[in-house]
Amino acid sequence: MEIDLDGIVIIVGNYGSGKTEVSINLAVNRKRAGLEVRIADLDLVNPYFRSREAKAQLAELGIEVVVPPMQYMQADLPILSPVVAGMIRQPSQLTLLDMGGNDIGANVLAALGDALRGRKIHVFQVVNPFRPFTDTAEGCLKIRNEIEKASRLFINGIIGNANLIDETSVEDIYTGYDFVLELSKRSGLLLKFVTVAAELMPKINIKHFICPVLLIERQLVPPWKKSIPLASKTE
Amino acid sequence: MGKTLMKGNEAIGEAAIRAGCLNYFAYPITPQSEVAEYLSRRMPEVGGMFLQGESEVAVSYMLFGASACGARVFTTSSSPGISLMSEGLSYIASAQCPAVFxxxxxxxxxxxxxxxxxxxxxxxTKGGGHGDYRLLVMAPASVQEAVEMVMLAFPLAEKYRNPVMLxxxxxxxxxxxxxxxxxxxxSEPTNKDKWATNGMDTRGSNKRNLVKSLFLDAGELNEHNLMLKAKYDRMKQEETRYESYNIESDYKTLxxxxxxxxxxxxxxxxxxxxKGIEVGMIRPQTLFPFPEKAVYEAASKESCKIALSIEMSMGQMVEDVERSVKGKLPVRWYGKCGGDVPTxxxxVEAVKSF
Known part of the structure; x- marks a missing residue:
């Protein structure tokens, strides 16, 4: 099942839910499907492990990453590049906005209100039930509420990103899937897709899911590990 | 309970709660702010308290005051914030109050x-604040180890009535x-009734407790310092922790x-x-006390020709390594400290170059 997605896509969620890893891999997935893709790193909250870290790899694939000017790359300052409003006004076939965590991270979207007004946008909440505060449906819906208030936007769907990084088991994937499926039913939010890391994919029965699956080739790794090379293969 | 995916900062906060610490004083600073963020939500849920001080100086004295009253306390900060807390650390160590930093x-x-x-x-490891005090310093290498060390830090702080630093x-x-x-x-029963200013009515004794760091009499201050020194010597005997890696091989480089x-x-x-190159490693889990004996023994191996201190600082650990190998080997340094962690x-290049 293909992840049928284009236009302006905004990725939100709680701290550490995996927004950046999902955004990067979604960008790669759509690029491989032949779309023209741009991604903006709008994480103005957390200075570590941001999508700007994968910039070089993505650039090789022809995916442009919009980041703050070079001299501010490592700052923990709330710098919103004016280029972002421009990329919303003249969107690529897929324009991905990778937001910072929680309602605080989504605040930035309110500042982009003018640019976003009247545009068709998709807002997806990334959920990892193995994270604190989103291990219950109530927790996820609380964060949904807070993000919607802060961003002045409605969330349209859920991305299931159940994982314990290197220690994720096949069972964890299915448990996480059941969790987001239930969350989708309860909230009425579309389950857009779930993620599975490359190393687990061979052990997973894709037919188990009613939604598409996004392959995760991990890019945000600590210095003692290697990220998976994003060779330009097409699916 | 199964596993949870956590940031180190969140896990440190949760570990403190699990260790029974319900008093957290702090001031936000990158890259530590998530501890405060996490505990501002979690502490009220468990009946605990997070109070943000007006500065790190204030925070260190909040810890001092609460600890002097017998409460289990901790704070988190990052480098410049710890500099500000160093005055308080010296006072807390002298007054022998348990606290976790x-x-x-x-x-x-x-x-x-x-x-x-x-x-x-x-x-x-060598000071920061003034006077002859020491901190028991533990250095985690993973989020799981950070959790374990936080949970160990509180009982150790109470055992020695001394600040412990992670x-x-x-x-x-x-x-x-x-x-x-x-x-x-x-929670182990502590001896806090013997020293804390926790109210005489609960202690069932008429002896007044006094928490202080002022000793104007020269002899008394000397005695006080000797007693502190004996405590630090005991830490060296009982609290040294380390891990060794590939130490069974015939390594040329340690x-x-x-x-x-x-x-x-x-x-x-x-x-x-x-590629057929053997290298051994000693990873100190406690930096004070430093695992001198383990480093000495590892350096004494027949095959070992050189010791390398690899750190994200400009060779600050070298003198502890040199002291430990007792001149048996040359000690060299490799490191970076701008924020780019060496790959x-x-x-490998550094090992080959020496």
Whole structure:
């Protein structure tokens, strides 16, 4: 099942839910499907492990990453590049906005209100039930509420990103899937897709899911590990 | 309870709660702020308290005051914040109050940067504040180990009536790893009635407790310092912790490295092993007390020709390694401290270059 997605896509969620890893891999997935893709790193909250870290790899694939000017790359300052409003006004076939965590991270979207007004946008909440505060449906819906208030936007769907990084088991994937499926039913939010890391994919029965699956080739790794090379293969 | 995926900073906060610490004083600073963020939500849920001080100086004295009253206390900060707390640390150590300090180090000196560093080694292990005091310093290399060390830090602080410091670099605070929490720490009965100013009505004795760091009489101050020294000597006997890696092999090079830097070294050691180059490593888990004996023994191996201190600082650990190897080997340094963590490839190059 293909992840049928284009236009302006905004990725939100709680701290550490995996927004950046999902955004990067979604960008790669759509690029491989032949779309023209741009991604903006709008994480103005957390200075570590941001999508700007994968910039070089993505650039090789022809995916442009919009980041703050070079001299501010490592700052923990709330710098919103004016280029972002421009990329919303003249969107690529897929324009991905990778937001910072929680309602605080989504605040930035309110500042982009003018640019976003009247545009068709998709807002997806990334959920990892193995994270604190989103291990219950109530927790996820609380964060949904807070993000919607802060961003002045409605969330349209859920991305299931159940994982314990290197220690994720096949069972964890299915448990996480059941969790987001239930969350989708309860909230009425579309389950857009779930993620599975490359190393687990061979052990997973894709037919188990009613939604598409996004392959995760991990890019945000600590210095003692290697990220998976994003060779330009097409699916 | 199953595993949870947590940031080091969140896990440190949760571990303190599990260790029975319900008094958290702090001031936000990158890359440690998520501890405050996490506990501002969690502390009220468990009936605990997070009070944000007006500065790190104030925070250190909040810890002093609460600890003097017998409460279990802790704080978290990052390098410049710990500098501000150093005055309080000296007072707390002198007054023999248990307290746990977490330093999630960033680049220095001065404002430095916000990326990972190990530049506060001297500050943590040799002083920082004034006077003849020591901190028991533990250095985690993973989020799980940070949890275990936080939970160990409280009983150790109480055992020695001394501040314990957890020294982690920015990566420990920021990276996410799966963690499992031990059950809540069973609070050992402490001897706090003997020293804390916790109210005479509950103590059932007429002896007044006095918590102080002022000793105007020369003889008395000397006695006080001798007593503190005896305590630090006892820490050296009883609290030295380390891990060894590939130490059974016939290595020519011995690496001494701690924290996340040691994980880069492990990858480098594995990569070199694949190519037939053996390298051993001692990873101090306590920086004070430093695992002198383990380093000495590892350096005494027939095959070993050189010891390398690999750190995200400009060789601050070298003198502890030199002291430990007692002149048996040359000791060299490799490191970086701008925030770019050396890669496994760079460590391999460094090993080959010496």
């Amino acid at each position: 977490v330093n999630i180090m960033r680049g220095g000196p001065g404002l430095g940067g916000i990326l990972p560093s190990q530049g506060d080694y001297f500050q943590a 020294l982690g670099d920015g990566l420990i605070g920021q990276m996410m790893e799966p963690v499992e929490f031990p059950d809540h720490l069973k 690496i001494v490295s701690y924290g996340t830097m040691s994980r880069v070294c492990k990858t480098a050691i594995d990569n070199m092993k694949d 496994p490839e760079e460590v």
